[in-house]
Amino acid sequence: MTHTICHIITKLELGGAQEVALYTVANLDRARFRPVLLTGPGGLLTEEAKALPGVEVEIVPALGREIRPFRDVLAFLQLVRLLRRTRPTVVHTHSSKAGVLGRWAAWLTGVPIIVHTIHGFGITPTQPAWLHWVVIGLERLAGRITTRWIAVAQANVEEGVRWRLFDRARVAVIRPGIDPRPFQAPLSSRERDRVRAELGAGPRDLLVGMVACLKPQKGPHDFVEVAARVCVRVPSARFALIGDGELRAMVEARIQALNLAGRVRVVGWRRDIPDVVRALDVFLLTSHWEGLARVWLEARAAGVPVVATKVGGAAEAIVEGRHGRLCDVGDVSGLADRLCEVLTDAALRDRMRAAGGQLPAEFDIREMLAQCEQLYDKLLTSDRGGDLVPDHRAAESIRYARRGE
Missing domain, CATH: 3.40.50.2000 (Glycogen Phosphorylase B;)
Incomplete structure (x- = not known):
């Protein structure tokens, strides 16, 4: 039947x-x-x-x-x-x-x-x-x-x-x-460097990325404003937006207006998302609303620290201080501050990376x-x-x- x-x-x-x-x-x-x-x-x-x-x-x-x-x-x-x-x-x-x-x-x-x-x-x-x-x-x-x-x-x-x-x-x-296995698999140094280069970062840079459709829900304009603040304070920071959508032209225009073309890159959609996430130093998500974003889980499975807005089930997927840092929606200054804390503290990133990796079965x-x-x-x-x-x-x-x- x-x-x-x-x-x-x-x-x-x-x-x-x-x-x-x-x-x-x-x-x-x-x-x-x-x-x-x-x-x-x-x-x-x-x-x-x-x-x-x-x-x-x-x-x-x-x-x-x-x-x-x-x-x-x-x-x-x-x-x-x-x-x-x-x-x-x-x-x-x-x-x-x-x-x-x-x-x-x-x-x-x-x-x-x-x-x-x-x-x-x-x-x-x-x-x-x-x-x-x-x-x-x-x-x-x-x-x-x-x-x-x-x-x-x-x-x-x-x-x-x-x-x-x-x-x-x-x-x-x-x-x-999500299927956590592709995000938990080892990524060779050679492959990591290759992916990072394609995203605009060198081996010694600190790479921050967001995988998202470029639409109002995801707040890609906030991503650019956060990047502008962080780039002043962290010279080695590089940013990559992985995705496409209705706001791409606006986002790229804002990047040019802020003279961030060498620091922030919009790379469009890629099919190798597990490799992309594992190549990041920090995952940034600036959403204005969510249910429970699967990219939080993907970053956590890969052991990548997350800085994100407190929307929907963010606190259910990302434990504040353990897997990353959470801020209010639209708080560009707060997101920039939290991101700088993570980027400038290698020991903190290591602890957050170690706390990730294994996901509860419910995810x-x-x-x-x-x-x-x-x-x-x-x-x-x-x-x-x-x-x-x-x-x-x-x-x-x-x-x-x-x-x-």
């Missing part, structure tokens, strides 16, 4: 939520689950998704991140059509846009089990208050039809409870794990998959805590009979 599990995500760009969704559909137990993935067009990972064996991938042409009422209605209708065709037992949504449209499309088409993963709430202090309440209101409405929520960090659970999106009985914490991507499958099994045998769903064909007959199909 197999159940169709349909994951819906707005766009398969390079990012943690996307990698979690791809890993899940690629590795679900085929004896129990049939994976389907619905996504908007244009993502860098779309072709990789289409190549996954045994995974049905469908593009939703009108689905995108921007709020465009006409296209959003069209995307909703396209989701309804695809769900009626694929007939899933479980719909599992990721990200804000796909989370709202996907859950309501699942409800309209009679899907009995609706799961939504919170990869961080996209609400920041810089946004107007009215927008906060619009987002919270939409999530509250969608929460009424959500069977179970998944939070990637306990901090997100507390936010959701405070905003009355759900009660604690309806949310499970499942970490967005392993294989544990994430196992917990997700266990959650599906629990929901499938309880059907929202009411009638059992003992037979896939019977469940489908019940769901679609009310539409006369």
Whole structure:
């Protein structure tokens, strides 16, 4: 007996939520689950998704991140059509846009089990208050039809409870794990020097890097401002932004304006991220909001000290003073101070490096998959805590009979 599990995500760009969704559909137990993935067009990972064996991938042409009422209605209708065709037992949504449209499309088409993963709430202090309440209101409405929520960090659970999106009985914490092994493998001195040279650093320089999509969430402008302050105080410091995105031109213009072209480099996306992370002296993440950033875990697995903003589950992944240093969102001066402390204290870096390396099992991507499958099994045998769903064909007959199909 197999159940169709349909994951819906707005766009398969390079990012943690996307990698979690791809890993899940690629590795679900085929004896129990049939994976389907619905996504908007244009993502860098779309072709990789289409190549996954045994995974049905469908593009939703009108689905995108921007709020465009006409296209959003069209995307909703396209989701309804695809769900009626694929007939899933479980719909599992990721990200804000796909989370709202996907859950309501699942409800309209009679899907009995609706799961939504919170990869961080996209609400920041810089946004107007009215927008906060619009987002919270939409999530509250969608929460009424959500069977179970998944939070990637306990901090997100507390936010959701405070905003009355759900009660604690309806949310499970499942970490967005990584495979730590590539980050723990030794990197030869020759390879390390090669990667560092490609990132703009020599063997004796202190290399600070950030792997991120260059979009407002990640605060790449803050990264540049921190670099400007640190370069004055630490002459050997070099900075590398590994990633691309909508803010790249703005970031590069700011680097030129601050005369940092020889000290700060934007290198675009690379496929050798484990090598890149292991080649760094410090990992800097200037995010304005997160759930639980997988790059924190990657840096920790590699034994690279982390300086980051205190967003989402940062304190759950990075222990202050042990694996790195944490600062308030947007505190450029504070981030620069903490980064200088780490860069100028080799003994501190060594202690932080020694504290990393081994990750708790909860942060392993294989544990994430196992917990997700266990959650599906629990929901499938309880059907929202009411009638059992003992037979896939019977469940489908019940769901679609009310539409006369």
